[in-house]
Amino acid sequence: MYTLYHHPFCPHSRFIRLVLGEHGLDLRLVEERAWERREGFLVLNPAGTTPVLMADGFPPIPGAGIIAEYLDETHGLEAGERRLLPASMAERVEVRRLMAWFNEKFFEEASNPLVIERIYKRFMSEENGGGAPATDVIRAAKVNVRYHLAYIGWLAQTRNFLAGDRLTYADLAAAAHLSAIDYLGDVPWHEDEAAKAWYARVKSRPSFRPLLSEWLAGVPASRTYVDLDF
Known part of the structure; x- marks a missing residue:
């Protein structure tokens, strides 16, 4: 346990x-x-x-x-x-590269600012940084989401999964970050069908069900969040 x-x-x-x-x-x-x-x-x-x-x-x-x-x-x-981190060195390097891309770059540029401004600040005290959302931060992060989504779409068009032929940490990292902001309706899925189709595949896995069942009081989920056929 x-x-x-x-x-x-x-x-x-x-x-x-x-x-x-x-x-x-x-x-x-x-x-x-x-x-x-x-x-x-x-x-x-x-x-x-x-x-x-x-x-x-x-x-x-x-x-x-x-x-x-x-x-x-x-x-x-x-x-x-x-195995979510493949055995061959070349595959491991690519999985780690993309895992870092989403857990570091995507996080810094898109998912973290959106989650902080639109969710965390609701529960933070003023001393801890709470208050009204910073609209300029939200606006910049939404622009960044579009660029990252295009990159995911390119990867999804050239490979079966983001890092290669099968599901890896790269897919789960990307999907985790997208799921948090998809709850808020901040992913423009209409802009990239390949990224959307890839996410639908990952989102349909049993491991995703507990995440999709969680709701935030006072903040309704977007229409696409739970819908597997969005």
């Missing part, structure tokens, strides 16, 4: 939840509002960011990239052909 300190709309947390779901691993979720900088949570991860995975016999495992590597080392071999 794993315990994951997470926030339901933290894109990195969503990525790890998808990975754990693909492996079929039992999971206990503990919601953490990282901006509150709770002392008990800072003991687990001094960086004060989600997600943090707790596994019996191990110290706290912080951060999406580190958790993903840990899960591959502990469960990858038994997954066989369904």
